[in-house]
Amino acid sequence: MIAVVIGGGTMGAGVAHLLLAGGHEVVLVEAGADRAAAARRAVEASLAKASERGRLDGAPHELSRRLTVVERLDTQVGRGAALVVEAVPEDLELKRRVLGEAASACPDAVLASNTSSLSISALAEGLPGERVLGMHFFNPVPVQQLVELVHHAGVAADVVARVRGWAEELGKTVIEVRDAPGFATSRLGVAVGMEAIRMLEEGVASAEDIDTGMRLGYGWPMGPLRLTDLVGLDVRLAIASHLAAELGPRFEPPTLLREKVAAGHLGRKTGQGFFTW
Numbered sequence: 173m174i175a176v177v178i179g180g181g182t183m184g185a186g187v188a189h190l191l192l193a194g195g196h197e198v199v200l201v202e203a204g205a206d207r208a209a210a211a212r213r214a215v216e217a218s219l220a221k222a223s224e225r226g227r228l229d230g231a232p233h234e235l236s237r238r239l240t241v242v243e244r245l246d247t248q249v250g251r252g253a254a255l256v257v258e259a260v261p262e263d264l265e266l267k268r269r270v271l272g273e274a275a276s277a278c279p280d281a282v283l284a285s286n287t288s289s290l291s292i293s294a295l296a297e298g299l300p301g302e303r304v305l306g307m308h309f310f311n312p313v314p315v316q317q318l319v320e321l322v323h324h325a326g327v328a329a330d331v332v333a334r335v336r337g338w339a340e341e342l343g344k345t346v347i348e349v350r351d352a353p354g355f356a357t358s359r360l361g362v363a364v365g366m367e368a369i370r371m372l373e374e375g376v377a378s379a380e381d382i383d384t385g386m387r388l389g390y391g392w393p394m395g396p397l398r399l400t401d402l403v404g405l406d407v408r409l410a411i412a413s414h415l416a417a418e419l420g421p422r423f424e425p426p427t428l429l430r431e432k433v434a435a436g437h438l439g440r441k442t443g444q445g446f447f448t449w
Contacts, residue, residue: 173338175255176201176278178245178270180211182441183286184259186313189218192235193228193314194342199253201245212241222314250277255338257307259286262410267295275299282331288358289411292351293324301326307335308355311402319344324351353418354411361399362412366426368396372446373428379446397446401439405446409433 173196177188180202188200192215202211216239219232228235242249250256256274260266267290271283284307285295296304306322319339323332332348339346349355354362368382377385383395400408409430415423432438432445439445 173197173255174199174253175257176245176250176253176274176281177257177259178274179259179261179286180207180214180241181259181261182214182311183309183313184257185211185214185218186311187257187259187286187309188215188239189222189314190309190342192219192238193222193230197238198240199245199249200239200241201243202241203243205243208241208243212239215239218314227314245273245277247277250274250281253278253281255284255335256281257284257286259309262287262290262407262414264290264294268297268299271295271299271304282335284335288407289354289362289414291324291353292322293326296324296326302328303331305332305335306349306351306355307339308357310357317343317345318357319346320355320357321346321348322351322355323348354415358411359415359419361396362408362415362423365396365400365408366412366423366429369400369426369429369446372397373426401445401447401449403439404441405429405438406433 175191175196176199177184178201180200188198191198200211202208216236219228219235222228223232256278258267258270260270267285274283283304286309287306288308292306305327308320310316310318321332321336336346371377371382372379379397383397386392386395409425412423412425436442437444440449443449
């Protein structure tokens with residue numbers, strides 16, 4: 173299969189790694205020569221790390237030969253693609269524009285958005301909706317087992333079945349969710365995350381103790397505050413703001429989260445969030 177991944181950041185690079193490891197050819201799209209080069213380095217580094225840990229079948233340099241990195245998607249590079257995974261930032265208009273370009277460049281491909289909260293129905297407006305769905309991966313993509321498939325009223329049943337099959341062939345466990353704000357995972361995850369931040373803000377307990385409580389008391393592999401650092405405080409703020417607008421004040425982001433984002437404390441990617449990395 174030829175797959176196109178649009179966006180070479182953390183999630184896009186992870187999806188590209190996953191598809192390469194699964195034996196597919198990948199076209200990774202990232203605007204600008206410097207960013208495109210950085211995206212290639214990120215995928216190659218991810219493959220090398222997986223190989224060092226014994227989690228990769230095949231040599232990293234052999235898998236990398238099936239990776240093409242381009243700065244712009246057009247019909248020449250998109251021809252023959254069966255799957256497009258959009259992994260650009262959580263901005264509705266940006267995602268709609270990117271998916272629109274992909275619909276033209278890849279006329280036979282399923283158009284999957286890696287959004288964690290935006291409406292798939294809204295993303296599909298003006299597009300061939302029968303081949304648009306949500307394909308929500310989790311970070312780090314090569315390691316996390318879950319894929320959340322989100323379907324809207326206009327998607328074709330055979331498209332959902334096809335994508336489910338691809339995900340399962342890649343070793344993922346799939347859940348299917350109706351298009352609704354935050355789907356299943358983001359809605360629950362953000363609810364707990366926002367409450368953990370409020371508890372920290374109110375001095376109920378330290379960040380370490382809140383996270384330890386959830387790990388040891390509820391069996392979470394990672395506490396909600398460390399998870400927020402991993403996801404990115406700016407990403408969590410955007411999702412929570414969207415859910416607050418859609419579902420009401422119970423998802424309203426705490427002041428502490430807004431202050432940390434304003435200060436540039438975005439979590440692991442900046443070295444400082446609720447913890448120091």
